[in-house]
Amino acid sequence: TYARKFTDDVEWSCEDGTRTNMDFMCKTVELAIKCGAKTINVPDTVGYSVPSEFKKIIETLINKVPNIDKAILSTHCHNDLGLAVANSLAGVSAGARQIECTINGIGERAGNAALEEIVMAMKTRNDLMPFKTGINTKLLSKASKVVSNATGFPVQFNKAIVGKNAFAHESGIHQDGMLKNRNTYEIMTPESVGVKQTSLVMGKHSGRHAFKDKLTDLGYVDITDDIIQIAFGKFKVLADKKKHVYDEDIAALVDDSLIKEDNVIVLKSLRVFAGTGEPQKADMTLEVYGEIKKATETGDGPVDATFKCIKKLYPHEVKLQLYQVHAVTEGTDAQATVSVRIEEEGKTTVGQAADTDTLVASANAYLNALNKMIIKRKKTAPEEYKQKQVYQQKKMEGI
Structure with missing residues (x-):
């Protein structure tokens, strides 16, 4: 009732709905609708339910809550047992008309129901679920990449719909069938989700x-x-x-x-010495606020030595939470995309960079995250930014 003072569209959620007593849930849902809720959300908060069970919950609400026709039923499924998408679709089949989901299935613990999987399942099996989502499916692949870049979490190769191997056929029998008739092994086209089937595209003579x-x-x-x-x-x-x-x-x-457009710290050069039986060493030159600075550091591996150089040239206290390397394409000459996530005082920042030299990509990814953190600090906490700048300047004067 209080929420209706601010908006007509109020959603009410039953926390841990799939483990809640059904009689109690029906009574609270009825009351929530009487008080003005327009959407009733049924969360599988800990990913405990299975499709047949989740479907029955939705059906029971429809059959036992007298005013359920005045609200939209919604699903919110977590993926702890790998059933978030299946449970969501079961809910739709039972009468739910809103699905809460995320691109790439991102979310806490094992994640949430994957938007792209739900959308394409409903589109591909429209015979069983004759509903429209309003989603432009040709943008799914692009949206997946945007989210992956923003979060620093790569999409697994065998991820349904948007994974790199989602439309790859390696079996000889499958390949033969694909050549004769694509529908033999393809229930949807790559183009339908925004994956263009182009091979080599550009070369050194391209203008x-x-x-x-x-x-x-x-x-x-x-x-x-x-x-x-x-x-x-x-x-x-x-x-x-x-x-x-x-x-x-x-x-x-x-x-x-x-x-790199707004970077205040820029990598100018990097040389790394690595091998068996010798300390790993990195020589680095950075441009820090327009000033050229150089450092040499050894470390437990070439990446550690590289990151130590950055910390020496720009003193800071952060925790490296994530470091991942992925090849952009196939082959030994492939670019490496490096993702890092750093944390400072409870605030995390993701950085990414690509290069044919993995160590250069690693340095630039770390610097990208660091630059973002500096810019964010400057915008949101200018006084704290000034204090940290004074501290870092004093540290750098000792180099």
Whole structure:
């Protein structure tokens, strides 16, 4: 009732609904609707339910709550048993008309129901679930990549719908069937979720105009000419290093150019000495607020030595929570995309970078996260930012 003073669209959730006594749930749902709730959400908070059970819960609410027709039933399923999508679809089949889900299934613990899987399941099996979602499915792949980049959590290769191998067929029998008739082993087309079946796309002789057209084709329509020029320069360098340049390579170059636009700390050079029986050593040059600084550090491995150089040249206290390396494409000449997540005083920041040199990508990913943290601190806590700048300046004067 209180919430209705601020909005007409009030959603009420029954915490841990799938383990709640049904008679009690029916009474509380009826009361919530009487008090003005327009949406009744049934969460499987700990991912405990199974599809047949979840379907029965929704059916019971529809049959036993007298005013249920005045509200929309919603599902909110967690994936602790790997059943979030199945439970959500069971809820829809029983009468729910709202599904709470996330792109790539991200969420606490094992995650939530994956939006892309639910949408394509309903579209592919429209014979069983004749409903429309209003989702432009051709943007699912792009949305998945955006979320992956923003969170620093890569999409597993065998992830349904948006995984790299979702439309790959390796079995000889499957490949033969695909060549004869795609419908033999493909229940949906890659194009329907925004995956274009192109192979090699660009080479070292490709011009700026063709590069710009490719960016538009990949969905980069609002980037500045300066970013395009920076990315094109990187593309020409990459094309000289790699035999083949793929769409994923180009996307990584553009993303890398975008995230460096506001950097206050820039990597100028990095040399790493690694091998058996000797300490791992890194020589690094950084530009810190316009000033060139150099350092040499040893560490427990080349990555550790590299990160120690950064901490020496720009003193700071953060905890490295995540460090991941993934190949953008296949082959030994593939670019490496590195994701890091750092934490300072309970606040986390994700950084990413790509390069054919994994250690350069690692350094730039760490610096990307650090730059984001500095900029965020400057915007949200200017006094704290000034104090930390004084501390860091005193530390750097000792270098």
